[in-house]
Amino acid sequence: MIRLASSALCFWLTVSVSGLTTAAATDIWPQWRGPNRDCSLSPEAWPTGMTADNLKQVYRVALGDSYSGPIVTADRVFVTETVNGVEAVRAIDRASGAEIWKTEWAGSMSVPFFAASNGSWIRSTPAFAKGRLFVASMEDVLACLDAADGAELWRKDFRKEFGTANQSFGFVCSPLVDGGSVYVQTAAGLLKMSCETGELLWKSLDDSGGMMGGAFSSPVIATIAGTRQLVVQTRSRLAGVSIEDGTELWSVDVPSFRGMNILTPAVIGNRVFTSSYGGGSFLFEVSADGGAFQVKEAWKAKTEAYMSSPVIVGDGIYVHLRNQRFVCLKQSTGEPAWTTRPFGKYWSMVVNGNRALVLDERGDLLLIDLNSQEFSLVSTLHVSDEPAWAHLALVGNQVFVRDLKGLSVYKWTAIESAAGNE
Numbered sequence: 001m002i003r004l005a006s007s008a009l010c011f012w013l014t015v016s017v018s019g020l021t022t023a024a025a026t027d028i029w030p031q032w033r034g035p036n037r038d039c040s041l042s043p044e045a046w047p048t049g050m051t052a053d054n055l056k057q058v059y060r061v062a063l064g065d066s067y068s069g070p071i072v073t074a075d076r077v078f079v080t081e082t083v084n085g086v087e088a089v090r091a092i093d094r095a096s097g098a099e100i101w102k103t104e105w106a107g108s109m110s111v112p113f114f115a116a117s118n119g120s121w122i123r124s125t126p127a128f129a130k131g132r133l134f135v136a137s138m139e140d141v142l143a144c145l146d147a148a149d150g151a152e153l154w155r156k157d158f159r160k161e162f163g164t165a166n167q168s169f170g171f172v173c174s175p176l177v178d179g180g181s182v183y184v185q186t187a188a189g190l191l192k193m194s195c196e197t198g199e200l201l202w203k204s205l206d207d208s209g210g211m212m213g214g215a216f217s218s219p220v221i222a223t224i225a226g227t228r229q230l231v232v233q234t235r236s237r238l239a240g241v242s243i244e245d246g247t248e249l250w251s252v253d254v255p256s257f258r259g260m261n262i263l264t265p266a267v268i269g270n271r272v273f274t275s276s277y278g279g280g281s282f283l284f285e286v287s288a289d290g291g292a293f294q295v296k297e298a299w300k301a302k303t304e305a306y307m308s309s310p311v312i313v314g315d316g317i318y319v320h321l322r323n324q325r326f327v328c329l330k331q332s333t334g335e336p337a338w339t340t341r342p343f344g345k346y347w348s349m350v351v352n353g354n355r356a357l358v359l360d361e362r363g364d365l366l367l368i369d370l371n372s373q374e375f376s377l378v379s380t381l382h383v384s385d386e387p388a389w390a391h392l393a394l395v396g397n398q399v400f401v402r403d404l405k406g407l408s409v410y411k412w413t414a415i416e417s418a419a420g421n422e
Contacts, residue, residue, distance in 0.1 A: 029072040029393040029400070031127040032174035033264060034350065037220050039311050041352045041394070047414045050357075050367045050379040055399065059097035060408045064088070065121040069348070069391030070400045070407060071128050073147070076100065077400065078133055079407050082108060082121035089126070089135055091150060094398075097409065103150040107137040111169050119404075123170050125391060129177040132195060138170035140186050144198060154198035158187040161200070167214025174218040176230075178243070183230065185215035190232055190241060204246030207234045216260065222267035225288035231267055235259030238274055240286065240293065250286060250293035255279040264309040266317065268331065271298060273317055275305035281319070281334060301334035303327055308347045313354055316372040320347035328372050337372045348391040359392035359401060383408065 033039045047054055064081030071078040077092045087107035091100040110120045124136035132153065133145045140158040145151065158164060164187045173185040180195050190205040207215070217233035221243070224231070229249055230241040236259060239251035254261050257278025265274040268283075275281040281301040287294050308320035316337060317329040324342035329335070344361035351370070355378075358366040363384030369376035383401055390402035399410040 027074060027395060028128070029070070029395050030129065031071070031177065032069065032125040032218050033309065033391065034393070037176070037264070038266065039309070039349050039351050041350060043353045046352055046355055046357075047412055048378075050365060050381050050412070052381065054414065055365070055381055055383075055410050055412045058398075058409045058411050060406055061090075061092055061097050061099075062406045063090070063402075065119055065404055066402070067119070067121065067123045067389045068402070069125040070393045070402045071126050071133070072393050072395045072398075072400060073128055076147070077407065077409070078126060078128065078147070079402060080122045080126065080135065082138070087122050087137055089133070089145065089150065091147070092407070094409075097407075101150040103145060103152075105137065105143075107139050107141065109139055109166055109170060115169065118169075120170075123172050125174040127175040127177045127182070129195065134175040134177065134182050134195075136171040136173065136175060136184065136186075139166050140164065140171055142171075142175065142182075142184060142186075142193075142198075144182075144195070156193065156198050156200075158191075162187040162203075164188055165213070169214055169216070171214075172218075173215050176219050176221065178221055183219055185217065185219060185232065185234070188213075190219065190230070190246070192243075192246060202246035204241055204248065205232060205234060205239060207236065216262040218264050220264060220267065224267065224272070224286050225270050225293060227288065227293075231265055231272060233261050233263075233265050233274060235261055238265060238272060238284065240295075250295045252284055252295045252297070254282065260306075262307045263305050266310045266312050268312055268317075273310060273312075275303065275310070275319060277304055277306050277322055280304060281317075281329060283331070283334060299334040301329060301336075303329065303334075303336065306346075308349075311349050311351050311356065311370075313351060313356075313370040314372060316370065318349075318356070318370055326375065328370075328375075330372065338375050340375050346389055350392055350394045357392065357394060357399070359388050361388055363388050363403060365392075365399070365401070383410070 064083035066081045068080040085108035088104035090102045126135045133147045143155045144153045176183040192201040219232045240249040256276035260277035281303045283298040285298045304322040306322040310319040326340045328337040346361040350357045354370045356368045366380045367378040384403040386403040386405045388403040393400040401408045
């Protein structure tokens with residue numbers, strides 16, 4: 001076992017380094033919202049339905065509280081937890097659920113009293129790349145671990161480096177890895193660091209963080225108006241940022257209540273969709289003329305998202321809203337094509353073609369046909385009596401559900417026909 005000394009945030013190592021099996025991106029779930037950071041999978045065959053007969057639990061691992069989604073590699077699952085003021089990262093054998101290593105450190109803080117029901121435990125989903133795991137403590141520390149044995153390779157305490165305080169709701173942004181660099185929103189800005197050493201390469205988007213301080217959203221990378229760039233949502237605005245030097249290419253204000261711009265924005269060609277608590281839904285058009293970027297509002301709608309990030313399928317933008325309803329917005333106008341009854345407070349989704357597997361915060365899995373004509377619920381199955389705020393992960397026929405008290409891994413298979421059993 002590997003433990004981190006709570007007083008100094010430095011690791012005591014007792015195991016040796018070993019290599020990890022590599023896998024194609026489609027065989028792993030390496031970061032927030034999956035391989036492409038947009039909840040989409042390469043088209044593959046899914047079972048036509050979901051029942052207790054074809055979704056069976058393989059194992060369950062009891063864990064402390066966490067909102068971090070599971071990270072899945074070729075042979076391991078990485079999860080986080082907070083227990084009695086100590087944060088921990090665990091590596092679990094993907095096939096059996098057996099613990100391989102555990103690393104822990106002091107990393108606890110309290111969120112504001114009015115958000116106490118949302119918990120004072122680790123929130124950010126780690127990122128895995130090239131045998132390294134990038135983990136954000138709830139306090140403003142980013143640790144790079146060797147995924148083979150949990151050994152610390154480097155760490156950054158942003159409070160010490162920049163003289164900033166803890167973010168009011170903790171380190172929420174999920175790290176983004178691209179090439180040899182890792183990006184996070186913290187310390188009142190956007191930071192780019194070397195994956196190898198943790199060296200700061202640039203800091204951009206200086207931002208006070210809204211009324212309570214700290215970013216809620218997580219960045220993505222996309223090619224917009226011919227330029228590959230970071231798309232970043234702060235508590236007050238949406239921006240495109242140069243990957244090379246952190247230059248702000250374009251930005252636009254996104255109104256919200258108390259800076260609650262929480263979701264991860266969705267890029268649709270040269271357009272970017274976002275939605276905020278108290279502000280509405282927006283589609284922005286980004287263009288470039290002679291190297292100068294312009295951004296304009298294509299449309300604004302009254303629908304308000306909250307914490308759930310959208311998915312894009314066909315001509316629809318699918319969003320779980322603040323009022324707990326699920327809606328399909330028309331890309332052309334922002335008008336709702338349809339709206340459902342209320343569900344739970346939060347949804348995470350995995351999309352395969354026009355099918356979505358959804359984890360509702362109340363512990364239900366829903367299989368949905370996404371289309372702009374009507375809401376089409378194929379099947380639903382209750383899988384957890386604990387709240388399920390962590391993002392769903394799906395790799396092959398394995399479904400990974402991280403509820404508040406543990407990780408459950410399921411095998412999802414097609415049901416053989418009666419003729420096939422004869």
